[in-house]
Amino acid sequence: MAQVFAYLNHKNGVLDDSAMELINAAKAISSEPATAIVCGSGIDAVATAAAAIFPKVTKVDNAALAYPNAEVVRKALVNVIPAGSVVLFAHNTFSMDCAPGLSVKLNASFVADIVGIDGVDGSALKAVRQEFGGVVSTHVSVDMAAGAVVAVRPGTFPADDSKSAGGAVTAADAGDLSAKRKFIEIVAPEAGDVDITKADVLVSIGRGIEDEENIQLAMDLKEAIGNIAEVSCSRPIVDAKWLEPSRQVGTSGCTVKPKVYLACGISGSFQHLGGIKGGLIVAINKNPNAPIFQVANVGIIANIVEFIPALTEKLEDMK
Amino acid sequence: MEILVCVKRVPDSAENEIVMNSAGNDIERDDLVYSVNEWDNYAVEEAIQIVEKVGGTVTVVTVGDADADEILRREMAMGAEKGLLLKDDAFDGSDCKGIATILKGAVEKGKYDLVLTGAQADEGAGAVGGMLAAMLDLPYASLVNKIELGDGKLTIGREIEGGNREMNEISLPCVLSIQTGINEPRYVGIRGIRKVSGVEIPEMGAGDLGVDAGSVGAAGAKVKKVDYFVPAKGEGAEMLEGSTEEIIDKLIEILKANGGL
Numbered sequence: 321m322a323q324v325f326a327y328l329n330h331k332n333g334v335l336d337d338s339a340m341e342l343i344n345a346a347k348a349i350s351s352e353p354a355t356a357i358v359c360g361s362g363i364d365a366v367a368t369a370a371a372a373i374f375p376k377v378t379k380v381d382n383a384a385l386a387y388p389n390a391e392v393v394r395k396a397l398v399n400v401i402p403a404g405s406v407v408l409f410a411h412n413t414f415s416m417d418c419a420p421g422l423s424v425k426l427n428a429s430f431v432a433d434i435v436g437i438d439g440v441d442g443s444a445l446k447a448v449r450q451e452f453g454g455v456v457s458t459h460v461s462v463d464m465a466a467g468a469v470v471a472v473r474p475g476t477f478p479a480d481d482s483k484s485a486g487g488a489v490t491a492a493d494a495g496d497l498s499a500k501r502k503f504i505e506i507v508a509p510e511a512g513d514v515d516i517t518k519a520d521v522l523v524s525i526g527r528g529i530e531d532e533e534n535i536q537l538a539m540d541l542k543e544a545i546g547n548i549a550e551v552s553c554s555r556p557i558v559d560a561k562w563l564e565p566s567r568q569v570g571t572s573g574c575t576v577k578p579k580v581y582l583a584c585g586i587s588g589s590f591q592h593l594g595g596i597k598g599g600l601i602v603a604i605n606k607n608p609n610a611p612i613f614q615v616a617n618v619g620i621i622a623n624i625v626e627f628i629p630a631l632t633e634k635l636e637d638m639k
Numbered sequence: 640m641e642i643l644v645c646v647k648r649v650p651d652s653a654e655n656e657i658v659m660n661s662a663g664n665d666i667e668r669d670d671l672v673y674s675v676n677e678w679d680n681y682a683v684e685e686a687i688q689i690v691e692k693v694g695g696t697v698t699v700v701t702v703g704d705a706d707a708d709e710i711l712r713r714e715m716a717m718g719a720e721k722g723l724l725l726k727d728d729a730f731d732g733s734d735c736k737g738i739a740t741i742l743k744g745a746v747e748k749g750k751y752d753l754v755l756t757g758a759q760a761d762e763g764a765g766a767v768g769g770m771l772a773a774m775l776d777l778p779y780a781s782l783v784n785k786i787e788l789g790d791g792k793l794t795i796g797r798e799i800e801g802g803n804r805e806m807n808e809i810s811l812p813c814v815l816s817i818q819t820g821i822n823e824p825r826y827v828g829i830r831g832i833r834k835v836s837g838v839e840i841p842e843m844g845a846g847d848l849g850v851d852a853g854s855v856g857a858a859g860a861k862v863k864k865v866d867y868f869v870p871a872k873g874e875g876a877e878m879l880e881g882s883t884e885e886i887i888d889k890l891i892e893i894l895k896a897n898g899g900l
Contacts, residue, residue: 389807390779390780390781391778391779391780394773412800413781413782413797413798413799413800414799416758416765416769416781416782417769417779417780417781417782417797418769419766419769420735420765420766420767420768420769420770420773421769421770421772421773421779422773423736423766423770424736424739424769424770424773424774425773429736429861429862430735430736430764430766430770430862431764431862432763432764432765432766433763433764446865449762449763450763451761451762451763451867452650452652452657452666452761453652455657455869456657456659456666456867456868456869457867457868457869457870458864458865458866458867458868459864459865459866459868460862460863460864460865461862461863461865462861462862463861463862466861499778500777500778500809500810500813501778501779501780501807501808501809501810501813502807502808502809503805503806503807504794504806504807504808505806506799506803506804506805506806507796507803507804507805507806508802508803509801509802509803509804520898520899521894521899521900527653545899545900548899555819555820556819558820559819559820561823565802566802568802571800571801572798572799572800572801572802573801573802574801574802575801579897579898579899580894580897580898580899599897600893600897600899601876602890602893602894603876607656609656609658613875613876613878614872614875614876615876616875616876617876617877618876618877618878618879618890618893619875619876619877619878619879620878620879620886620890621878622883622886626883627883630883630884630887631887631890634884634887634888634891635891635900638891
């Protein structure tokens with residue numbers, strides 16, 4: 321049976337919570353004890369935290385790994401992971417940078433962003449993925465005979481927070497870590513004029529708003545609701561430059577926790593949903609199959625370009 | 640700068656309602672409208688802007704059948720000078736690694752300073768760029784949303800979590816996958832399409848590329864899609880029904896009850 325490794329993300333000396341999910345993903349693939357890999361510089365505390373979750377931990381401590389530059393980490397992983405292994409990642413902006421190339425260097429199969437494991441049949445991993453923004457799913461068969469690199473969407477497996485693994489930490493030598501890509505710095509987003517994280521009500525718009533001039537409809541609804549409301553949006557609206565980046569909700573934008581989130585014409589990609597951490601979600605969308613209806617508390621099937629002005633008018637009448 | 644941009648023809652998610660077929664094992668493909676993968680338009684625009692600054696050539700390449708010709712022409716109408724169609728029955732059924740293997744053959748037949756891909760396409764794997772770079776032993780960065788030109792190198796920004804941008808220096812030649820929002824892809828009018836309609840687009844097959852036919856296509860695929868399905872629905876939302884007026888009255892009650900008014 322293949323040996324399973326899990327690459328663990330960490331930041332500022334703190335292990336990412338995805339580690340507690342990856343141990344369960346590892347158990348779904350193999351009954352052999354899984355090995356966590358932590359790479360970095362001065363990472364004893366992280367390795368100790370990993371050992372509470374995984375039965376075995378490989379620590380790769382090297383000054384060149386002080387920042388997780390994917391090109392450098394990949395070299396370290398190729399040096400410490402034996403051929404034929406299964407390597408797990410949490411699917412995120414780091415795995416997208418590192419995992420596909422790693423699979424080439426390990427001569428292993430690669431599957432990204434899986435949302436389920438249906439089991440293992442011989443050397444075939446039966447995984448589940450989503451396509452078309454979650455409207456349909458696919459069963460995927462991954463040949464693990466020569467190893468596999470698997471990126472697991474966060475939230476797919478329950479977190480094992482028992483912290484009872486009592487694992488052993490082993491140090492490994494990273495080997496040659498020279499790379500043709502150099503990390504410079506992290507640039508924080510510019511603060512916008514608005515702070516959507518403070519609003520009680522978010523009128524949040526997506527592709528369904530159709531046209532730049534319709535943005536005003538959302539602004540009018542915000543005015544009708546009052547000072548507790550603000551207008552936010554999903555990624556396509558910022559890409560189109562119709563609203564500023566500080567209004568974007570999602571993993572690549574802001575994380576919000578309003579009392580009410582009015583998702584207007586937003587289909588509900590997991591990247592968008594990753595930015596909503598609480599409150600009542602009201603979804604208004606003309607497509608009854610939009611994934612947002614699966615996570616919303618309240619759903620309305622309507623064209624937002626017609627529905628929003630009607631709601632605004634009613635609120636104005638009530639004043 | 641000689642730039643190769645890898646593009647893909649995909650079902651247009653804005654133009655289609657994706658539904659299951661009657662057999663329940665695939666999506667209904669009969670009346671699908673196809674277009675260029677959204678991310679690829681940003682990659683082509685970025686390549687054109689670089690060439691406008693420093694000179695050079697933009698070549699767009701795709702792996703596909705005869706239908707893929709139209710998307711190459713669309714990108715050429717944007718301003719890419721050359722097109723290249725990688726077409727062979729042996730390519731059918733390729734997984735991500737197969738596609739990267741075919742593209743590697745094309746990259747090695749040319750002399751490119753920079754290879755761009757979209758950060759992801761319809762299947763959402765975002766894998767081809769990183770695989771291609773590793774196969775070519777070139778440096779790679781994904782989710783690139785900023786490029787500054789330097790001498791023999793680029794300074795690039797990557798989109799990471801929370802709206803942060805990770806700045807890197809990367810030496811040329813390299814492979815970058817481009818994130819949406821990096822620029823505003825230019826509009827392509829019918830006149831632009833007409834202008835490139837007569838341009839000949841060369842085709843290359845496995846033999847031309849020096850690609851072992853057994854390493855690509857369905858024969859070489861280690862990741863295989865078994866079927867499509869619609870996942871069992873959970874509880875889902877409480878749906879408000881009735882006339883628009885009735886729905887709005889119910890919604891206002893709900894907003895009041897939850898601190899939204």
